[in-house]
Each structure stands twice: as structure tokens, then as C-alpha cells.
Amino acid sequence: MRVKVLYFASFRDAAGRDEEVRDLPEGSDVAALWRELAAEVPLFARLPRPAPAAVNREHSPATTVLQPGDEVAFLPPVAGG
């Protein structure tokens, strides 16, 4: 299945891209996607724990099972205000 992955701020700089479409095995969860990305992006691999995720623009736990067409973003520490 295909999901859209978005990258923001320091994660975009680290990944060298702002969005992409990825093919994942059916039933993959957020944690599985993070492991894939951590194998590609050294910054992600260095983090002590997976970054918080948003699925379809909602904060979502790592155990969230992804659906085809989902929009997924891992969020660097937010700094609004």
C-alpha cells in the first residue's frame, strides 16, 4: 500500500525532502514506517526514541496501523508561540 510521508523543519533538512510517497506492506503501523525511515536518515536513527507521529493530521500513537492513502508526518519538537 502507498502512504504519503511529510517532512518538516529539521526533519526535512535531515531527510533532504519535504514529501514522498512510500510503498509499505499491508498492515504496517507507524512504528514500522519509523524503522524504515531511521534506516535511511541518520538523524532519525540517532534519536533516543521515535518522533511523535501525526496520521491524517492527528497526533497518533506508534501502534496506529496505516491505511492506503494515509498522510503521515513525524514531528520534530514543536516550537510555536
Place this chain on the structure above:
Amino acid sequence: MRVKVLYFASFRDAAGRDEEVRDLPEGSDVAALWRELAAEVPLFARLPRPAPAAVNREHSPATTVLQPGDEVAFLPPVAGG
């Protein structure tokens, strides 16, 4: 000795004057002045306790001994803001 007495807001309405000069015995304190006024102004006599006083524009206790030329005001409950 002569002191200046100021009346504000509901106290001015009750006293029917906004300021006056009063002659007091030397050594009079704020409490003595209040007793004099309470004998003239029914509203003052009805209050459960003497109103807070300001002497020369500073909050002052009832035991404050007055000096000639002092400016004294008894303050209705403040309602600024």
C-alpha cells in the same frame, strides 16, 4: 488645629459636601475625627466600623495622630478597575 477633610463618591453624597476645613483639638487622631463626622452624617453612623482613612494621600490607621494642615479623607469601598 485645622485640617482639610475630603469626601468622595457615596460619602460626598451622604455628607452633602466635597471638602471642608475643620477645627480639631490638638492631638486628635483619625478615630476622633471619624466620631465627629459620624455624629453629623447618618450614613457614617450606620457603618459597622469606621471607613478606611487616608492622611495626606496615604492609607493610614485610625490611630494616626493628625497634624495642622493635614488632608484627611475617609474612603468608601474602592471600585476601580
Place this chain on the structure above:
Amino acid sequence: MYLTTSPIDLAALLREVRASDGALCLFVGVVRNENAGRRTLAIEYEAYGAMAESEMARIADGLSRDFPAVRVRIIHRTGRLEVGEASVAIAAVSPHRADAFAACRAAIDRIKTTVPIWKKEFHPDGTSDWVDPTEGRRS
């Protein structure tokens, strides 16, 4: 000068921010159309002017001691105000938000407690009365 008989210039208070400030907390007290269940048409604020000035200066000094990083501006209006007009405005500017909020809140709380200012409410039926917050008629 803390008292004014003119409408309070809120935009001027927003310009109090310095380059080192990250936070501005502005409090505005406004004449509202109701108090303690009775309609209000207007309020007349009366001050013991000289003492109100010195009490607000004292409050400002106290805030400078309690919140050294915060700069506070206080303005209180007197005279007749219509519903919706600002009676008091406090701007607290600071590098960080926590003490901007705390200083602003402390300022209005202290103003309501110690500054000799009174207000008379005018009602639609033509009556008016002095507000006594100690009777639970708080605004």
C-alpha cells in the same frame, strides 16, 4: 501619570514592547452592559486624583520589585464611560510569558484593592448607584 480623562490609547500600550521582550500581556477592563443582574447604560469613574496617582505609582514600584524582568504600564480612565469603553488597561512586557501574565494579573488585583477610585452605575430606569464591591457587586 496613571489617570486620564481621555479614551485609553490601547495601540500605544502595544508599542511598549522592547527588542528584548518575547511576551506582552495586556489586560483591559471594559464597561459592560450588566452588573449583579441589573442593566448598565454607563459608568462614571471618580478618583481621589492625587492619591490614586501615588497609589498606582506604589503598585508599579512593587511590581518592579516582585517581577524585575517585567515592565508594566498602567492607565486608568475617569469620568463617564459608555458600555464597551476601556476603564483600565495594563500592559506587562517581559522576555518570557509566565511573569508577564503574573505581573499583569497582580497589577489589576492590586489596583482593585487599594486605589481610591469609585464608580457610579447608570441604569436604564434613570436610577444610578455607587458600586460597593464589598457587597458582592463585583465587576
Place this chain on the structure above:
Amino acid sequence: MYLTTSPIDLAALLREVRASDGALCLFVGVVRNENAGRRTLAIEYEAYGAMAESEMARIADGLSRDFPAVRVRIIHRTGRLEVGEASVAIAAVSPHRADAFAACRAAIDRIKTTVPIWKKEFHPDGTSDWVDPTEGRRS
């Protein structure tokens, strides 16, 4: 709409007051010239736009539940801001001041916690970096 790329119109927020409101608490976050000991020339705010909008709507809904008497307006700016410019503004209007302050404070605290917005600081030496508040570089 909670996000804007234009300068925040603070005067418009001051006009949020209704006739039944006695209190307005306005908080403004401002770009300051220093953070964690380093000089700042400017800040670029970046948002995950659609999600930031829905998170701020969620915060506004939560505030309506927690403070039913308060009406809250939130605006957050994105893009490049110079020192002294407003990055975020929150107006909380209410009949009484206590919950105007509380709602305003809760709004900015929640915004800083959950809304996907990031900021890059630009320094006088030509370097820039993304601010990570979890590293104690809070602004």
C-alpha cells in the same frame, strides 16, 4: 483560520469585546533579539498548515468547554519575522477577569505543546538553527 502569513492585526483583536464583556486579556508573543544567550536577527516560522489549523481549532474547542463564559481568538503567524514582530496573539474576552486570564494563559500553553509549528532562528554570524524547546532552548 488560525494561521496567517500577514502581520497580525492586534487592533482587530481588541475589537473582539462584546457589550457583555468586562475583561479582555490579550497575549502577544513577540520575536525577541536573544534566545538562550545567542543574538537573534529574525525567526522563520514553519507550520504543518492543515494540521496546525485543526489543532488550534481543537484547542479553541477545549477552551470553550473549560471556560464557557470566555470567547477566545487565536492567530499564529508563519514565515519570516523580524525582531519585535508578533508571532502569535490570543485575545480572551469574558464578563470577568479571572477566567479571561486563565483561558488566555491556557491557550498559549496548549499552543506551545501540541500545534505543529517550528521556528528557525537566524543569528548575526550568518548561521541559523531550528529551535528545540526540549533542549531547554525555550523562548
